[in-house]
Amino acid sequence: xxxxxxxxxxxxxxxLTGCATQKPMYYWGDYSTSLYxxxxxxxxxxxxxxxxxxxxxxxxxxxxxxxxxxxxYCEYGYIxxxxxxxxxxxxxxxxxxxxxxxxxxxxxxxxxxxxKDME
Numbered sequence: 001x002x003x004x005x006x007x008x009x010x011x012x013x014x015x016l017t018g019c020a021t022q023k024p025m026y027y028w029g030d031y032s033t034s035l036y037x038x039x040x041x042x043x044x045x046x047x048x049x050x051x052x053x054x055x056x057x058x059x060x061x062x063x064x065x066x067x068x069x070x071x072x073y074c075e076y077g078y079i080x081x082x083x084x085x086x087x088x089x090x091x092x093x094x095x096x097x098x099x100x101x102x103x104x105x106x107x108x109x110x111x112x113x114x115x116k117d118m119e
């Protein structure tokens with residue numbers, strides 16, 4: 001009976017420590033808070049704060065050696081597009097497509113719209 005108890009204790013410790021040391025895939029930073037604040041009261045100030053939070057996520061992800069979370073490049077590029085900076089918007093949309101190839105269809109639609117608007 002003691003052997004079974006001891007074995008269960010060892011297995012539980014092994015599984016619990018295995019989960020605790022896993023490296024995160026993404027760095028989300030202050031994304032949830034800034035997006036909530038922007039959606040709650042959409043104005044130039046909250047948009048600027050959200051844009052800054054997105055940029056911080058991109059930079060911090062690079063410095064930590066993590067992938068930028070899905071959609072962050074695209075959202076940042078979309079904000080740039082709305083501000084009239086089409087070339088920079090396309091650059092971030094292309095980064096989204098390179099990082100997440102499954103976003104290609106959506107990104108190409110946005111890119112073609114930006115190109116039309118820049119003509």
